[in-house]
Amino acid sequence: MRLGILGTGKIVQDFLPMVGTLPTIELVGMLVRPHSLDRARQLQTTYPIKHLYTDYQELLANEDIDTVYVALPNSLHYQYAKEALEAGKNVICEKPFTLSGVELAKLKALAITKDLVLVEAITNQYLENYQGIQKSLTDLGDLKVVECNYSQYSSRYDQFKAGTVLPAFNPKLGGGALMDLNIYNIHFVTGLLGAPTKVSYHANIERDIDTSGVLTMTYPNTQVVCIGAKDCAAPVRSTIQGTKGAIVVEGPTNTLEQYEENWPGGVTRKVRLNKHIHRMYAEFKEFERIIETHDMTVAKQRMAHSQIVMDVVDQALASANLQLG
Structure with missing residues (x-):
């Protein structure tokens, strides 16, 4: 490349x-x-x-x-x-x-x-830990609830409150919590479950931009909540709950440094599959392969996934009466 x-x-x-x-x-x-x-x-x-x-x-x-x-x-x-x-x-x-x-x-x-x-370039889709979670889904039984929380107080939020609008909080530049932090959660979920049947976004809006918000996605048998916040902070954590077990990811959905499987009887297993310490390594290694071999089959699959994500974003922005750009 x-x-x-x-x-x-x-x-x-x-x-x-x-x-x-x-x-x-x-x-x-x-x-x-x-x-x-x-x-x-x-x-x-x-x-x-x-x-x-x-x-x-x-x-x-x-x-x-x-x-x-x-x-x-x-x-x-x-x-x-x-x-x-x-x-x-x-x-x-x-x-x-x-x-x-x-x-x-x-x-x-x-x-x-x-x-x-x-x-x-969306890191989580290419990390070995994410692929491990994909393979473990069927072991969890019927998936019931997925919750992702990526909340991180932005150093720019204080400036925003004081009247200085930087790109991270500028609606004309595509800023906001949905497009910054919660986008990772959307990729995480749709990469596992595909397109939802219903999307709703409940946002805290200041000066026409979402500084934080709760996105809900409905699937035939699964309910999903994705929280993204730049105006407050909390432990960053994601859970996938099924009838036979659960998976817990401690940390943001863009790095996925490890996850824990929880099984009946208190049995747990920590999993670390990522081969490289840098979160961007796996995606660019795969991009280089796709381009070098001109693998349009995989390229089209990746585009299809991204289209699902952008369709979710469209529905979320519409439900919250937000306009970007």
Whole structure:
């Protein structure tokens, strides 16, 4: 994979130390804003980034780049991914994929028409612990209740209350608790159970943005509650409860560092299957394989999953009368 990275933010700074452990990924270029050039040059002294660009079209014109990694603010995902696909580049896009299911459907159609890989960078779907949970589901009997709580007081919330609206709380930029923290919970649940039959979002809304909220999803025999909060905090924990046992995940649904199986009679088993300490390793290793082998079957499966997630988001935003973008 010969990569063009868009952005220099926190997720990119987290990604760069890890990508060195995947020698088949080459860092060909990085798109930066003019005011971020000094930061980008500092990154370039540490990591083997060949070229820095302030013009997106110049990056896209570099024929050495076969894949673009969109790691920009949420509201920019659709347009930048679209332009990359139009330029004949494969696309890896950070979560949330887009701001609506309609936008994602357009990107999917474009990717399929051009026979290009389009995937969402969503860590939990690729972690070995998640795959272990998927395999254990049938052992739990009939699933009855799933609860996910990813609540983390945001350092930007105090600024937001004081009147400074940063991207994390800006509805025009696709901010809010649903699109930031709860999106991981939605991926976690729908990757296990598929599309729900009913979605409702009960949000705490301040200045047109959800600072926290409770998302409910109904399945034929299972009820799901997903909590995401940026204005308060609680132990971050998820549970999957069935008639024959339960699974408990301590910690956020984007890292899944371990989980515990609970069986009748007080029998418990702690499980740690992740092979790499960095949460992004497994997904980018798989992205490299998909792109190198042009595995469009798996790419389409991944797009279908992301479409389910965005459809849930659409229903959640509508139920809470929220508009993003």
